[in-house]
Amino acid sequence: MTATIIDGKAFAATVREKVAAGVATLKADHGITPGLAVVLVGEDPASQVYVRNKGTQTIEVGMNSFEHKLPADVPEAELYALIDRLNADPAVHGILVQFPVPDHLSETDIVARIDPAKDVDGLHVVNAGLLASGQKAMVSCTPLGCLMLLRDQLGSLSGLNAVVVGRSNLVGKPLAQLLLRDSCTVTIAHSRTKDLPEVCRGADILIAAVGRPQMVKGDWVKPGAAVIDVGINRIDAPERGEGKTRLVGDVDFASASEVAGAITPVPGGVGPMTIACLLANTLTACCRANDLPEPDGLTA
Numbered sequence: 001m002t003a004t005i006i007d008g009k010a011f012a013a014t015v016r017e018k019v020a021a022g023v024a025t026l027k028a029d030h031g032i033t034p035g036l037a038v039v040l041v042g043e044d045p046a047s048q049v050y051v052r053n054k055g056t057q058t059i060e061v062g063m064n065s066f067e068h069k070l071p072a073d074v075p076e077a078e079l080y081a082l083i084d085r086l087n088a089d090p091a092v093h094g095i096l097v098q099f100p101v102p103d104h105l106s107e108t109d110i111v112a113r114i115d116p117a118k119d120v121d122g123l124h125v126v127n128a129g130l131l132a133s134g135q136k137a138m139v140s141c142t143p144l145g146c147l148m149l150l151r152d153q154l155g156s157l158s159g160l161n162a163v164v165v166g167r168s169n170l171v172g173k174p175l176a177q178l179l180l181r182d183s184c185t186v187t188i189a190h191s192r193t194k195d196l197p198e199v200c201r202g203a204d205i206l207i208a209a210v211g212r213p214q215m216v217k218g219d220w221v222k223p224g225a226a227v228i229d230v231g232i233n234r235i236d237a238p239e240r241g242e243g244k245t246r247l248v249g250d251v252d253f254a255s256a257s258e259v260a261g262a263i264t265p266v267p268g269g270v271g272p273m274t275i276a277c278l279l280a281n282t283l284t285a286c287c288r289a290n291d292l293p294e295p296d297g298l299t300a
Contacts, residue, residue, distance in 0.1 A: 003227070003260040006149055012272035015148065015298065016061055019279045022295040023062040026286065034286035035064035036094040036120065036278070037086045041079065041105065042072035047098045054096075057275050063282060066092060072102045079105065080113055087115040093289055094120035094282035117289065120281040122174065131177045131300075136288075138281055139300045143175035145273025146228050147182070147300060150205060153226055153262050158183035163200055165189045165216065165250070166209035171230050175207060178300050196220075206260075208250035218255025227256055227263040230270050 026032045036058050040051045051067065058065040068082060079097075086092045095118045097110050111119070116126040122140035130137035150157060162184040166172035176186045189199050191210070200206055200220040208216045209230035221227060231250030240246065249266030257263050264270055280298040287294050 003257045004153070004262040005257075006153055006226075006228075006262050006264045006269060008145070008149060008264055008269040009272045011149060011152060012145075012276035015273070015276040015280060016057065018295065018298055019276070019283050020061040022283050022287075022298070026283075026292070027062065030290065030292065032286065032290055033062070033064050033091075034094070034282050035066060035089075035092045036096070036282045037066040037068065037089075037092045039068045039070065039079070039082065039086075039095070039097045041070045041074055041097070041101045044100065047100070051098055054275055054278065057279060058282075061279055063279065064091065073104075076105060076109075079110070083110070083113045087113075087118060090289075092118065093286040094118055094278070096121050096278065118285060120278055120285055122281070123169070128169070128174070131174055134181065137300075138285065139178065140170060140174045141274045141277040141281060142171050142230060142270060143178055144277040144281070144300055145270055146171075146175055146207060146230065147178045148277070149228065149264065149270070149273065150226060151182075154205075156182075157205070159185070160204040161185050161187070161202055162205040162207070163187045163189055163203035164207045164209065165193075165196070165200065166207075166211075166230070168209065171209040175209070179205070181300065210250050212250055213248050214250070214252040216251040216256065218252060218257075218259050221256050221259045223259055224261035225259075227251055227260045228270060229253070229264050229266050232266060232271060 038051050055065045086095050095114050111123045116124040119138050122138045127137040162179045164172050164176045167188050167190045176188050179186050197220045201222050205226050207228045213233035213235050229249035229251040233248050234245045237244045237246040247267050283295050
């Protein structure tokens, strides 16, 4: 048995098409253009690439992109003043501060400063609380992307056993809440879980989000299960030449793909969905801000 490969890159393209159509409708019918503001502090090379990609894709779907670059030693008060201005700006519907930030700044305090209605990363405690209590929230982009892939692959998730390996605020916890909302029976497992392989074997849906390269082996996977690999880890690849590396997930793809019914690859699985869902969240935030119907198929 060989698993169906879940093509996140192709699915993300369809999400962006839906977003672009929604943006075009807003412009034509209401004269409104959704706007996404991204704040980059410092010169982290990976963050610069992310921000550039976000800006490009924002413009491609017809939204306004506002980029703010601040020096690594920016005083906290100056960053907060910028966030306050963006909170008050009606042309900005989504605000994202690119993490990590320099050590003198607190990521928790930065997120708390953002208006929850414009928190398109879904990290504000108000959004976490709304999600946990089953109300309308801004949902973190990676979990939202995972949910979309699962719904597309499996249809209804009702009654399925889901195991989420990882309990981070960014992925594990919100994804567990989303799966509960779709009527799964959910287990959150982690590094302290007793007999983790056995827990994983009970999963119809197995999600790996722990940040440990190839930790989940094929014999941890229930035959026919859907496996979503959120991990992105860079490991040495001497077979490619001296000093070369390659990207792998938290799942040992080679062995798991022989057992699973469907599986996301790394790269090309969950990764492309994250920016696509960021754009979807910005469109959703814009619709909510203007009391307009939310886009179909782009929310949790």
